[in-house]
Amino acid sequence: MTMGNKYSSVLGCGRTVLGASAVLVAGLLLAGCTSEPIADGSQNSDPVATATVPAPGGGTVDDVVVAEEDQPVPAAAAVETPLDRPAELDDGMVIAVTEAERVETKAETPGEIAGPAVAVRLKITNGTDSTVDLSSVMVSLTGADGAFGQPTTSAPAAPFSGEIAAGGDAVGTYVFGIPAEQRDDLSITVEYVAGAPVALFVGEI
Template sequence: MAAGAALCALAISGCAPEPTPGSQNSDPLPSATVPAPNGGSIDETVAPVAPGETLEAKLGDTAELEGGVNVTVSEVEQLDVKAVTPGEIAGPAVALTLTVENDSDESVDLSTAMVSVTGSKDSFGQPTTSEPYSPFLGSVEPGKSISGIYVFRLPAEERDSLQVTVEYVAGAPIALFTGDV
């Protein structure tokens, strides 16, 4: 009976011994409200931005977008990549060299540029940070151009015909490039 009572007491207390003075801290973990990096809160709603007009071009050609921004997929390289970060997968891929030329009168921020790839069987390329990944950073000044490299995992049998979309900022015109690799 005494053993059964002891087991029952352990089950009720959750089998965790009480902390003793000088042992691990029994205080709960500290908690604090941390503000969002750019302000705002979870209670705010961001207004949707309508997608821009889509302008089609062939791989290698230049899409002259409204507002003086010209985008070119200047090179497509087929390669095999190695996994770099957790969750990435090694294997067949394409590396796209994109060039943006700014013919407008104002600086164009490319830090939020969105690039995607669709293969010949309508599967989406998986973005990867494997070499030679080197995305756009910062802005391109008026009269200047900048290049970036985006890498996507894509099965070898789907790399012959690609669709590449480039949207340099939300709501801007979208360049849709198509062609055989």
């Protein structure tokens, strides 16, 4: 073998070693790129077991929750009394029909109809120890055959308003349009405030 051939053989062996080394390094780099990273601060890649905790008050996400202020006010029991006698309520309030008469109304506001009606004059006495607001008094009237009286502002209507002090009293007048043949036997309900006992007066006029 000549000197030139030896030199060429050595160079060839060198290239072979360098090539194998390069392949090995590349393989190690690829292996490093494909390994899954470990999350910061965690030494365990297993999922953490969780438990479903029920809501303190029970129920599901499909339940509808009604706000307390939106809850309907339960209807109070009615205290029935003859038309000509006062109704003494359990809370100390006293309601009386001082007059109920047949009247003929005139159409004084748009939508009202002139015709036969009943005017009911009421007196409320505050037998409690507190001032009572009368701005939300509700009065209704039903005729002989169950016909509902239509509230009207025609004279002599003068609804309750303002407040009534403890021990004081107030009067108010309500007018209801109703067919003439329905005015004999009446039922009148009075609720001085929502949720309070209801006075129910029944009788003929």
